Amino acid sequence: MEGVTSAERAAPGTVPAQGGPPPVHTETPDRPSPVLRLLFVAALFTPPRWTPRRVRYDRRYRRLDQYRFVAWFLSLPLLVYLLFVISPFVQAFFYSMTDWTGFSSSYTFTGFENYERLWNDDAFWDAARNSVLLLVAAPLITLGLGLFFAFMLSAGGRKRRDQAISGVTGSGMYKIVYFFPQVLSLAIIAVIWTRIYSPRSGILNEGLGAVGLDSWQREDWLGGDVARWCVLAVLCWSFVGFYVVLFSAAMSSIPTEVYEAALLDGAGRRVTFFRITFPLTWDTVRTGWIYMGIQALDAFALVSVMVPEHGMDVIPSYLYDKAFRDGQAGYATAIGVALFLITLVFSALMMRVGRRDRIEF
Amino acid sequence: MSNTRSGEAAERRADTGGGVLNVFAHSFLVLWAVLAAGPVLWVVVSSFRPHTDLVSDPFGLPTDLAWDNFSNAWTSADIGRYTLNSAIVLCGSLTGTMLLGSMAAYVLARFTFPGNRTVHLLFTGGMMFPVFLAIVPLFFVLDNFGLLNTRQGLILVYIAYSLPFTVFFLVSFFRTLPGAVQEAATLDGASHTRTFFQIMMPMARPALISVGIFNFLGQWNQFVLPRVLNVGDPDDAVLPQGLAALMVQQGYEGDWGALYAGVSMAMLPVLAVYVAFQRQVQTGLTAGAVR
Structure with a gap:
């Protein structure tokens, strides 16, 4: 003092x-x-x-x-985060320019050689094609089905006198059941669907046989060219319920006066959906789209459990093989960088394409 | 009187119009409910049937309950051990994630200091990067620290990779809490640490529950990280790894009954907890997409 x-x-x-x-x-x-x-x-x-x-x-x-x-x-928190998240990310960019095998600590700097090799690697492009197919198709199908079911749940019900829209009865039950796959591990889902697709007493073949579509039965659902569509189907199956719940929540926040006004103007359900529900939930749809795209790019669990070796590759499974089976850690990180660029382009594209003025209500 | 009658007529018209759509809507909704729950039910039902029955008729109902499947899966396939491994890892990683995540989020949300924005950006930016970009260097980082194939290593990595979303979600929540409470606590002589643990944490409970459920399911179901970082001793495998291994093993041994029993045992507790707390689980998980 x-x-x-x-x-x-x-x-x-x-x-x-x-x-x-x-x-x-x-x-x-x-x-x-x-x-x-x-x-x-x-x-x-x-x-x-x-x-x-x-x-x-x-x-x-x-x-x-x-x-x-x-x-x-x-x-x-910062120490743990820097050590296990940030430093590997930064190292990845560096190692992608080396010929590091991963078995020993020695490596030489090779510049862009790995990327050149990547550009000419047919196996990588096969994997990339599968990944991009999942990236484009999975969000389209999943979000489409999610929107449809969510709208049916919130507006598909019998019309009542004092309500502009009404949900179907038991919509809560539907949401609970639809959400089942979302709480299960992707490993469990992959195991279940491997058995469904299995040529030996799998229920897909048996089911096709039971309804007389014997010619549709296949020996190799998960081996040949159909494998990517089978993986796509499982991916969509496991995420639809998630989006039904997400979109239902978004739809329930739309005030009923808007629907009442539309009803007075003589709008049917179809018009109501495309002119009111869809535009007003667009923000949620867009973020959901990006989220689903990122999930689709990482189909590693499904592919590595379901598909037998060399059946099909996606970028992550190809990366895994290169790094931990073939001992090409440097090349594998270059694949990782490519995957990162695809993610970045996809997110930026979605942010840009989908931008609209936010509607306040 | 006539007014109400015309009203009723209009209602009847709307009713029939809605009725057609109602049937249409309901049939699709029921169809998807069957598709979503069917495979799960099929696995549970099949887990009670012996292997020979499963081969001859995969759709049938159990004639007598084959409890052997469950004891086979539990003992020979080690589902019990994998579940225990998962539980041990989760104990550490979930506690750590919630503690470190809320600590960082609280500081970032309620205090101004140089570098605040940078650190916040660093944490949330982690959500943009695919795990596979980091996975190869991460493997060697753990190797250098001697943490590869250990539970501690797995716990630390789970915490680190859960932090971006946890911090992001909790920062926006802590910002909404009233500042007056914090001030009052300070005036009463509470230290910052005490204010955090005794006042802010209880106030943030709804957000902590949501993000806790999100992290629990994410870490319990994690497949990629243990697949790469926990490959030493098969006995140390966590549940998702164990199930994948079980499938390969039962594929050779040809005992589908045990496989279904194993999958059922892994799946039913999670489903039971989900049905009991479905509202919290749904908000917790969908919180992940609204970012």
Whole structure:
């Protein structure tokens, strides 16, 4: 306390000596002595109970206390995050320009050689074609079905006198059942569908036989060219329920007055959907689209469990094989960078294409 | 009087119009319900049937309950061990994720300090990157620390990869909490740490539950990370790995009954919990897409 007052008294004395007018605010007396500064820094890294009195009763202590809290709370999450997420991401870009095998720690820098090889790698392009097919088709089908079912649940019901729209009875039950696949592990889903597609007493072939479509039965649902469509079907199957729930929530936030107005104007269900429901849920649809696209790009679990070796590849499964089977870690990270670029282009495209003025209601 | 009659007539007209659509809507809805639940039901029903029955008629109902399937799956296929492994990893990783995530989110949401925006961007930016970009270097990072094929390593990686969404979601929630409560606590002499644990955390409970469910299911069902980072001892496999291995094994041994029993055992607890808490689970999981 004493130090501060003496400094305040000293300050007006020093300034007129320079001949200028006395400034209203003086910053100089607040500058802490080196010892105090050291104590401040020490207090930043030690528990509060060790803080010396001199620091504790300083008026800058409040800010110090905040920064100390911030530093303590942020350090551990940030450390874990930097170590296991950020540093591998950064390293990936570097290793993609080396011929690193992954078996030893030696590697040489090769510039863009891996990318050149990638450009001419037919197996990679096969995998990329499958991934892009999933990326385009899975969101279209899944979100289409999701919107259809969500609209049916919220507006497909019998018309009642006092309500502009009404949901079907038992819509809650439908949502519970539709959501089943979403809580299951993709590994479980993959195992179940492998058995469904199986040529040996799988229920798809048996079912086709039972309804007389014997000619549609196949020996190799998951081996040949149809494999990618089978994977696509499973992917859509597992996500439709998620989007039904998501879109139902979005639709229920649309005020009923809007529907009433549409009904007075003589709009049918089709018009109501395309002119009201769809535009008003567009924001949700767009974010859902990006989310589904990212899920479709990572079809690793489904492909690696369902499809036998060399049946079909998607980019992640090809990357996995290169890195952990063939010992080409450098090349594999280049594939990873390619996957990242596809994700980036897709998200940017969706953000741009789908931009509209947000409708407030 | 006539007024109500014309009203009734209009209602009847609307009724019939709606009726056709109603049947149409309902048939599609029922069809998808069968498609969604059918495979799950089929696996559960089949898990009670012996292998020979399954081969001759995959659609049949169980004649007598083959409990052997379950004991086979539990003992020989080690479903019990895999479940335990998953549970141990989840205990550490879920606690860690929620604790570290809410700590970081609270600080980022309620305090101004140099670098706040940068750190926030760093965390949320992690959501944009595919895991596969990092997976190869990550493998070697863990290897260098001696954490490869260990539970601790898996726990730390689960935490790290759950942080971006957890932080993003909780930051936006902590920002909505009233600042007056925090001030009052400070005036009463509570330290920042105490304010966080005793006042802010309880207030953030709904958000913590949502994001907790999201992380629980995401980590419990995680397939890619253990597939790459936990390949040492087959006994250490977590549940999704174990099921994939079980399928390969039963494919050779030719015992579909045990496979279905294993899948049922892995699936039914999750489904039961889901049905019990379906509203929370649905909001928790769909919160992930509204970002």
